[in-house]
Amino acid sequence: MVAITRVKESIYTPAEKAPEPNLGSEIIPKERYISKEFMQLEWDRMWSKVWLIGCREQEIPETGDYITTDIGPESLLIVRGEDGKARTFYNVCNHRGNQVKFDECGNSRTLQCAYHFWEYDLTGRLINVPDEQDFTQGCPKDQLSLKAVKTETWGGFVWFNLNPDAEPLAEYLGVIPQHLDPYHFENMSMVMNVTVDWDCNWKTSVDAFNEVYHVQCIHPELSYTIDDVDIQIDLYERHNRYLVPFKTYSPRLNEDLQEVPEALADELRAIGMNPDEFEGRVPEIRRAVQEYKRENGDKLGIDYSQFNDDQLSDDYHYMIFPNITMNVMAESMMMFRQRPHESDPNKMYYDVTMYVTVPKTGEAIAAGFMGAAGPPLPDHEHVKHGERSLGLVLDQDSVNLPHVQRGMNSVAYKGLWISGQERRIRHMHKTLMDYINGEYANDA
């Protein structure tokens, strides 16, 4: 059988199990997933109070680069200023309410509304009003400039918070930078950027990525590459994580595999190991991968020095409250941003972005992984559910979720009946209800 051993010492990212809070065992009312009243409460007390990822810094590298991003009923405009700073504004002109930018991204010297050419500079200040003398009440610049939103950066991402009294981002993120800085997301390159319209509540999606209980049913293929049983779950203040052993197989298979499963063999070949020459037992592969990467970091062009051994093989999966779930590997990161629909609790936007660390050796580049300058920024695709494959694993999840949402709307269903291995869901609801109940209201 598989026996997972874990590292005991931390290098940078703590490996220790966090103390377990008592979160109770009550049913989680389904109304949180289907009711418009609760959706409004979420907006008023949570979405408008928390730090959210707006875009990748890489998406607005030059002065005047901008991107628009929607969260619930609001559209935000994120702009790179002449001082190099990213700023976020409500995407609305204070003249007649037109959106300043309609397109997803672009570059402009100033921010000019297309309706009557009111013009703002890159700091949001109103600088030009055609026929200004015709406004008998005047056009006071301090009142009519674009409404700015708190903006900070971490991990190569631009974050914003609609609450003008919000705590600093670092305070909000809590343990997250300490845990994830060793991965250097800021140096990773984005290789995929897709938004999918999903027919489910944003939490239905977050929940699906915060438990591995479903793996045995929905993703049977993963039984041959991951251990979905020996999971370490850590619940922090707002955020949480679980550590999933990869490069191994599931104890649920209930057998001693004698041959390296094909999917696992393929993963070994991808890093230059030869599965045919592997002389150990299959459960020893995970450790062998850790040792191989430790010894061959230079050859692979990846700096593994800030990782513990488990991080070289495993998925350190984090949830940054409320809507970021990320599969974090030593060389890559797969991030899902779940955004609420503007009006319908039964719908959401599922943003799938993928990032890789560009190997730093000529050899790795010559091996065809990617060009020396790293991959070009991918175009953003926006598709409806089912229009585009996201790969087998994510397709398997996406088939199921609309049916979960339909089921939750049934009069026969009362709410979520949560197991121990699903307790990250309960923890997320604890944080959510703390916001709803005003526990974080005096944070600033």
Place this chain on the structure above:
Amino acid sequence: MTAPAADIPFRFVAKTTDVEPGRTKCVPLEGRNVLVIHMPNGGFKAIENQCSHEKKSMEGGRIRAGKIVCPHHGANFDLETGKAVSAPAVLPITVYPVKVEGEDVLVQLIEPPKKPKNPFAIPGVQGF
């Protein structure tokens, strides 16, 4: 359905009387496991006897409205196209072209649809 390759011969797999209407029969043939299906309203279908979900046998699976229901976890597959039409399956199964000559059911052992080696791989995305 995968286009029948003209150069793949039709091979005998069963007699029409071997399988009652609405029933299935698994026949090993040249390294494959062919599930011969006698449709409830007549006619024959043949598939590779392996659910795309957990690779289990679908022998004895119910045939309903042009679909086979996997007896293990209830995945439904369209017997015309092989497409998975219900969870927990996502990937298609192999549907073999069939013809009936007299009392003989013949199948063409076409290649199965390709399955991704790496379940996390995303079409067109390098590094995953």
